[in-house]
Amino acid sequence: MSSNTPKRILIAKPGLDGHDRGAKVVARGLRDAGFEVIYTGIRQTPEMIVQAAVQEDVDAIGLSILSGAHLDLFPTIVTGLKKAGLEDVKIFAGGIIPKQDYEELEALGIKGIFGPGTSLGDIVSYVNEI
Amino acid sequence: MENPKSKKEWIDNVWRPAVEKRKERDISFSTTSDIDIEPIYGPEDLQDSSETDDIGYPAQYPYTRGVQPTMYRGRLWTMRQYSGFASAEETNTRYRYLLDQGQTGLSMAFDLPTQTGYDSDHPIALGEVGKVGVPISHMEDMEIVFNNIDLSKVSTSMTINSTASILLAYYIAVAKKQGVPAKDLRGTVQNDLLKEYVARGTYIYPPKPSMRLITDLFEYCASETPNWNTISISGYHMREAGCTAVQEIAFTISHAIAYVEAAIAAGLEVDDFAPQLAFFFVAQSDLLEEVAKFRAARRLWAKIMVERFGSKNPKSQTLRFHTQTAGVTLTAQQVDNNVVRSTLQALSAVLGGTQSLHVNSKDEALSLPTEEAVTVSLRTQQILAHESGITNSIDPLAGSYLIENLTNQLEQEAKKYIEQIDSLGGAVVAIEQGFQQREINEAAYQMQLEIEAGSRLVVGVNAFQSKEEPPIEIFRIDPKESEKQIARLQRMKSSRDQSKVETALNNLSQVAKSDQNTMPAIIECVEALATTGEICDVLREIFGIQKEMVVF
Incomplete structure (x- = not known):
């Protein structure tokens, strides 16, 4: 890390699905790797996630979703962050996201997409480099 | 040298010298619940820790060997593939296809707005309508789902919890329109909110009113729909969230205890409603531990119903359960391997005496399954049923030194956990304190660390990877x-x-x-x-x- 203050990471669960195993494991893995981690809990609307990002002054947001609603919800989150002046906050994502959707998400600026089977080490190095 | 006369002699005289010459593989020989597995088991392992009465016979207390006298010789398990997606019309088409292919029961998946009590046009439902199940916002949706499906002939299991009373009400009302009386309806509502607070997350109300809705449904169904399972007390989702086999038994049964206590407190007699309680477990990958798990859960429940609740009716004491293979073990890498994983898991469910079964499809780490993938899952069940020979005799692994020993150990370990939950004040209080949640998080994180360290191998993920993988066709909701x-x-x-x-x-x-x-x-x-x-x-x-x- 470039400075002594650890990066602040928001792990958020947009949509209505309650599958939080991945989100919690990543949250804990990042915390154990030295980051400050805030986890929102499940069933967050895009507005709630933007608000949490503003309040917590985060450097990056990890979005975890397994319901298949990512293409509907992620754009709203990205727009909301821009409106709130947080265009510099990096977004990464995980859950059940088909490869076919990566291009559309990357166009939104969501460049780190971590599917099933990803190692925590990969996510930690990604977050280290942002 | 004389042949060894006991396990100890064999260990001392044969095994130990062999291991001294050539070491065993450097892995931990243990189950997911951290129970050490010995190189062999022998008659000593039965005599030491088990009473013959605990093994017993099928359809006899304590039901270790199964709940029915004929088991699969009489009737095979119900083959029930969990499905529902997009819309009422599409779901109806899929159900009729599955019934045409020889499926013997329906298993309804609902979309998340329906599960959390929102109509399809609510803003929070944006992007979620029809994604993980069928949307049911009103009576007409339910009528379309069951169009040309005779509700007097089919049994229907519904994975629905907070809104279980409402979905059951739709079902009863559709049946009435079809001319089928409620008393003839067969099926299940999941209706298990405690595990939603712990793991699955589709709760709406706080625990107290949730328990009231649940016991209202028990009471109503005891008189109106006697062939309906009023709850499916589920370990599945807690195990998927990360807990071990022992915790799966313990948390599920401690939740069951809480429901029975709540119903008794609401004025019901235990033997009036308990025959309609059903259970739902996962079939995970450790085959022998899973077989032992199903057997241990059955025995533990029977004893609790008799010793703790004074049940006199055998139907209240028999733990009947549905099984689903483990979604969490499906890999996005080398997806064909998932067919093999799911088959082995399904095998454990059948060897463990399940009443109904869902086999996951190979593509489910990527999306909902294609029709082709679901058909392979159903065929997997049919191959187990008609080709494998495992259905010929009841509880075929009974008497295996290892299986009986492991069954005993799982029962004992689960019992300890239940006592711990009792001492916290019961399952509801434990949930409010975050006890089960913390245990699950801990186990899930530890498992991930083992995968990271390579001490746990997942084929195609952290071992035996392939460089190039062919793209696979995935299912999309229109x-x-x-x-x-x-x-x-x-x-x-x-x-x-x-x-x-x-x-x-x-x-x-x-x-x-x-x-x-x-x-x-x-x-x-x-x-x-x-x-x-x-x-x-x-x-x-x-x-x-x-x-x-x-x-x-």
Whole structure:
């Protein structure tokens, strides 16, 4: 890390699905790797996630979703962050996201997409480099 | 040298010298619950820790060997592939296809708005309508799902919890329209909110009113739908969230204890409602531990019903369960391997004496399954049933030194956990303190660390990877289906008799505030064409909503 203050990471669960195993494991893995981690809990609307990002002054947001609603919800989150002046906050994502959707998400600026089977080490190095 | 006369002699004289010459592989020989597995088991392992009575015979207390006298020689397990997606019409088509292919029961998946009490046109439902299951916002949706399916012939399991009373009300009302009396309906509502607070997350109300809705349903069904399972007390989702086999048994049974206590506190007699309780477990990858798990759970439940609740009716003491293979073991890498994983898991369920089974499809780490993938899952069940030979004799692994020893150990370890939960004040209090949640998080994180360290191998993921993988066709929900769904909802709302809806909803509100049973009022609401969201809004106002206790 470039400075002594650890990066602040928001792990958020947009949509209505309650599958939080991945989100919690990543949250804990990042915390154990030295980051400050805030986890929102499940069933967050895009507005709630933007608000949490503003309040917590985060450097990056990890979005975890397994319901298949990512293409509907992620754009709203990205727009909301821009409106709130947080265009510099990096977004990464995980859950059940088909490869076919990566291009559309990357166009939104969501460049780190971590599917099933990803190692925590990969996510930690990604977050280290942002 | 003479042949060894005991396990100890064999260990000392044969095994130990062999290991001294050539070391065993450097791995931990243990189950997911951290039970050490010995190189061999022998008669000593039965005599030491087991009473012959604990093994017993099928259909005899304590039911270790199964709940029915004929098991699969009499009737095979119900082959039930969990499905539902896009819209009522698409779901109806898939159900009729599955029944045509030889499936013997239906298993309904609902979309998340339906599961959390919102209509398809609610803003929070954006992007979620029809994604993980069928949307049911009103009576007409349910009628379309069962169009040309005779509800007197099929049994239907519904994975529905917070809104279970409402979905059961739709089902009863559709049956009535088909001319099928409620008493002939066969099926299950999951209706298990405690595990939703722990792991699955589709709760709406706080635990107390949730328990009331659950016991109202028990009471109503005891007299009106005697062939309906009023709850499916589920370990599946807690195990998927990360817990071990021992924790799966313990948490599930401690939840079951809480439901029985709540029903008794509501004035019901244990043997009046307990025959309608059903269970739901995962079939995970450690085959022998899973077989032992099913057997241990059956025995533990029988003893609890008799010793703790004084049950006299054998039907209350028999743990009948549905099984699903483990979604969490499906890999996005080398997806064909998932067919093999799911087959082995399904094998454990059948060897463990399951009453019904869902086999996951190979593509489910990527999306909902394609029709082709689901067909392979159903064929997997049919191959196990008709080709493998394992259905010929009941509880075929009984008497295996290892299986019986492991069954005993799992029972004992689970019992300790249940005692711990009892000492916290029972399952509901434990949930409020985050006990189960923390245990699950811990186990899930430890497992991930083992995968990271390579001490646990996952084929195709952290070992034996392939460089190039062929792209696979995935299933997509057509967004037009949710537009049609929303249009039908709005059309229905503008043409229904609004005063009838309001009368029914007002009545429900009065009933919910009193201590009367809510089921008849909910049935009145759905027949008056009130929507799922409207009914839940009434109850949300009276019962309040549950906020998540974030534990990680």
